[in-house]
Amino acid sequence: MAEERDIRIQHLEALRKLGINPYPNAVERTHSIADVIKDFDTLAGPDKSYTLVGRIRLLREMGKASFAQIEDGTGRIQVYIRINDIGADTYQLLKLLDLGDFIQVSGFLFYTRTGEKTLHVQSLRVLSKSLRPLPEKYHGLEDRDTRQRKRYLDLIANGDEIKNIFVTRSRMITAMRQFLDNEHFVEVETPILQPLYGGANARPFTTHHNTLDRDLFLRIAIELYHKRLLVGGFERVYEIGRNFRNEGIDRSHNPEFTMIEFYMAYADYNHTMALVENMLAFIAQQVKGSTHITYQETDIDLAPPWKRYPLLDAIHQFTGIDVRKYPDRDSLAAEMRARHFEVDPRLGYGRLIDDLKSAMFRQGHPELRQALFLVDYPEDVSPLTKQHRSLPGLVERFQPFIGGLECGNAYTELNDPLDQRARFEDQARQRAQGDDEAQVLDEDFLEALEVGMPPTSGVGLGIDRLAMLLANQESIRDVILFPTMRKTAEEQS
Structure with missing residues (x-):
């Protein structure tokens, strides 16, 4: 060289x-x-x-x-x-x-x-004039780490194959905007640097603004600013933007990632479910020419309606644990251990249920590889969600899953400011017990809610994971042009 x-x-x-x-x-x-x-x-x-x-x-x-x-x-x-x-x-x-x-x-x-x-x-x-040789075309550039770390070489060596992934991603976003614009949503931009982070259960990145002499946080979610806009009179808003979560890296997680969030007044989670499945079917039709996609050798039809699974019923069906029989943390943890599931001692009852949800998808049941919604979640892992209208202890929340990938999160949004304050206070207790991903209390947001927010439903969807599905890529790093990478051996020395 x-x-x-x-x-x-x-x-x-x-x-x-x-x-x-x-x-x-x-x-x-x-x-x-x-x-x-x-x-x-x-x-x-x-x-x-x-x-x-x-x-x-x-x-x-x-x-x-x-x-x-x-x-x-x-x-x-x-x-x-x-x-x-x-x-x-x-x-x-x-x-x-x-x-x-x-x-x-x-x-x-x-x-x-x-x-x-x-x-x-x-x-x-x-x-x-090029001063370094190109990757050898005969051998290609096959080392995955090098391809992701030096994307410019990957694009040169693997040409159309790699470019098509990112063209697919771009066309997906274009179709997403087209669908929401046709549904009379307004695209907005809200702060990435925030004085207080919220809207998701995650650890933030912290930075410091020298002139203001204050710490700021890179946003972990867009949600709370969109709700302020609905308080102010907007009825339908969406934003495609970067979020940042100080968390691990694996095939479906990158610390810097792209989300779309949209919120609509005078709607509940049933309206949003219908909108999501129709939007993703529209995107597939625009990008792939069909509502059928192939992901990791599984044929998936995104045409609505998708199957709806109540969360607790699905956990019972696919893990054998009937959560309703274990109404507190200790009894559920004991049953999970008895069935050889890992139990994190720092997590509360609702977060253990969330771990069971993840475990059932890791088992790879074919039924869970299709496009589906999990609905109706425990209240203590859904601090921004309205209580279920007919199921005590649950809230009106859903998550779309496609090909076994969790693709988003959505609610009938909580607009009762006193209930919201109580939920935030419960999150603070969970933080004190060691759950550092529990949400923080946001007084400015609570003040906005007290002004009055109309009945609302909203959703956040992971752009990168949707790109994985449409481009049939196994890792999130394959659909991000320049993903966050671990240090090389040279950098560590």
């Missing part, structure tokens, strides 16, 4: 000695490579000239004529370079070019004797 870099630097210096700027400011381009490939028969002919740009991916010098392949962001094309066409001085530049360099070429289009679509070069310029 070092030796090849030295050779490339020598080529760079040789170009400069010839009076050639290897990093010029101005670039000319008349067509993308995809454009000329698509309309090749119409554009071809010696009386027409086109200017293309791209990275050199192949270079074969053959005496007085050479072939190369260049690639831009849309495709790849062969170019034919003759000393008689560009002159001896320019032709000698080929000896100073390396794979990975960017060039600008002008000329006419023709077919070679083997039928290859080709640009016959009549002028050539260097646009950018």
